[in-house]
Amino acid sequence: MTVKNFPKGFLWGSASAAYQVEGAWDKDGKSESIWDRYVRIPGTTFKGTNGNLAVDHYHRYKEDVALMAEQGLKAYRFSIAWTRILPQGRGEVNQAGIQFYSDLIDELLAHDIEPVVTIYHWDLPQVLQEEYGGWESRQIVDDFVNYSAVLFEAFGDRVKYWVTLNEQNIFMTLGYVQELHPPKVHSYQRMYNANHNANLANALTIKKFREMKVPGQIGPSFAYNPAYSIDSKPENVIATENYEAFNSSWWMDMYINGKYPKTVLKALEGMDIHIDIQEGDDEILADARPDFLGINYYQTNTVAYNPVDGVSVGKMNTTGEKGSSEESGMPGLFKRVQNPFVERTNWDWEIDPQGLKLGIKRITNRYDIPIMITENGLGEYDKLTEDKEIHDDYRIKYISDHVDAIGEAIQEGSDVIGYCTWSYTDLLSWLNGYQKRYGFVYVDREEDDATAKLTRYKKDSYYWYKNLIEQFNKEV
Numbered sequence: 263m264t265v266k267n268f269p270k271g272f273l274w275g276s277a278s279a280a281y282q283v284e285g286a287w288d289k290d291g292k293s294e295s296i297w298d299r300y301v302r303i304p305g306t307t308f309k310g311t312n313g314n315l316a317v318d319h320y321h322r323y324k325e326d327v328a329l330m331a332e333q334g335l336k337a338y339r340f341s342i343a344w345t346r347i348l349p350q351g352r353g354e355v356n357q358a359g360i361q362f363y364s365d366l367i368d369e370l371l372a373h374d375i376e377p378v379v380t381i382y383h384w385d386l387p388q389v390l391q392e393e394y395g396g397w398e399s400r401q402i403v404d405d406f407v408n409y410s411a412v413l414f415e416a417f418g419d420r421v422k423y424w425v426t427l428n429e430q431n432i433f434m435t436l437g438y439v440q441e442l443h444p445p446k447v448h449s450y451q452r453m454y455n456a457n458h459n460a461n462l463a464n465a466l467t468i469k470k471f472r473e474m475k476v477p478g479q480i481g482p483s484f485a486y487n488p489a490y491s492i493d494s495k496p497e498n499v500i501a502t503e504n505y506e507a508f509n510s511s512w513w514m515d516m517y518i519n520g521k522y523p524k525t526v527l528k529a530l531e532g533m534d535i536h537i538d539i540q541e542g543d544d545e546i547l548a549d550a551r552p553d554f555l556g557i558n559y560y561q562t563n564t565v566a567y568n569p570v571d572g573v574s575v576g577k578m579n580t581t582g583e584k585g586s587s588e589e590s591g592m593p594g595l596f597k598r599v600q601n602p603f604v605e606r607t608n609w610d611w612e613i614d615p616q617g618l619k620l621g622i623k624r625i626t627n628r629y630d631i632p633i634m635i636t637e638n639g640l641g642e643y644d645k646l647t648e649d650k651e652i653h654d655d656y657r658i659k660y661i662s663d664h665v666d667a668i669g670e671a672i673q674e675g676s677d678v679i680g681y682c683t684w685s686y687t688d689l690l691s692w693l694n695g696y697q698k699r700y701g702f703v704y705v706d707r708e709e710d711d712a713t714a715k716l717t718r719y720k721k722d723s724y725y726w727y728k729n730l731i732e733q734f735n736k737e738v
């Protein structure tokens with residue numbers, strides 16, 4: 263592996279999200295989010311796990327930042343809980359919420375760690391869900407932009423990198439089609455309308471950012487699973503083209519060019535799905551090119567044609583029992599099948615570093631925009647030894663291979679400005695509990711809050727990344 267492939271100033275980072283790490287779910291004026299509510303519905307998460315305590319980052323952020331500093335981390339991506347800042351979703355600002363993030367940002371900057379702030383990582387105020395149905399109402403657009411403006415005002419002098427929405431494609435499809443996230447709905451019609459509102463919120467937030475002249479860069483983070491065709495049979499290749507259009511270009515074309523792909527619009531018409539595109543929307547959407555595109559990359563998807571009577575939403579593996587996931591697809595169009603050429607994790611996620619290179623190159627060729635890898639990592643079982651060590655060589659291999667792939671993409675012409683691993687500490691995996699671990703830092707807790715010790719231990723991967731950054735500092 264060579265760090266020489268990476269440009270000077272490259273942001274070697276790591277990431278988290280408020281609900282997954284903070285805990286303190288009802289402290290210091292914070293209100294309930296849709297996730298605080300959702301996890302209480304029996305059967306929604308693995309063993310009923312929730313983020314009430316999480317890894318208590320809210321109270322331990324100094325300890326966590328000290329570990330980052332010792333590791334030499336250059337950037338830390340975290341999200342802000344809307345419910346801490348504006349408990350009513352709008353209106354009165356909760357100073358305690360501002361203070362918490364202000365202190366976290368100062369702590370990072372004091373250790374030369376660049377804060378990368380995600381404005382929205384899925385934890386919508388429950389009050390807005392109840393008042394007008396959250397993302398399904400156009401009222402969300404104003405509320406979201408106002409919330410963002412409060413953040414720009416409070417932290418814009420110190421934060422240079424902003425992520426608007428984390429994985430709009432995931433929270434829309436899991437929330438409105440797969441019934442796995444709140445509001446647990448299965449309706450393509452409702453999904454496409456809610457998604458349109460999210461596009462407007464994203465675009466107008468970028469506009470607001472420019473109007474307020476915040477001295478930084480802004481962009482959304484997209485969960486990109488580049489698609490391969492299972493083989494060269496023409497009907498499978500066409501299915502793959504459709505898959506890429508429905509699942510990727512649908513969002514990325516909008517972010518970068520402000521337009522929905524024509525072929526998908528046409529297909530939706532045929533399905534009797536009508537998006538509420540109002541006068542003036544096209545201009546708003548076309549007017550908001552981001553500075554960079556955040557990419558969360560975990561795996562590729564391999565695709566085959568799916569007959570009209572074929573599969574629809576299949577079961578996802580949220581238990582860690584290898585092989586328990588099912589095929590999923592859109593009947594008459596495409597389905598996702600197993601790739602025979604790659605290994606899978608215990609949660610059936612395909613391990614494919616070259617897929618990251620492919621994704622970066624596709625984006626460069628199609629959109630020519632700087633990319634920040636805002637998430638990439640391996641969720642696995644980790645074992646704390648009696649000597650309090652964690653030998654996660656599988657994670658080192660995973661990250662090392664993905665770093666290589668990024669380096670190659672940069673050498674071949676792509677502009678990648680940073681790499682944030684998922685995740686910094688172990689944390690709550692939304693549907694998979696605490697047993698699916700991603701961190702450089704092991705957190706001593708299982709599913710039950712009552713037995714959580716929350717002690718932090720450095721994994722072998724922590725030291726490996728530390729060395730990589732040291733090597734980069736020396737050689738580049």
Ligand code: BG6
Pocket residue numbers: 279282428429432485558637641684690691692693694698
């Ligand atoms: C991304 C999310 O989808 O993937 C993270 O932005 C999430 O919040 C990560 O934790 C890993 O997914 P999971 O389901 O394994 O936690």
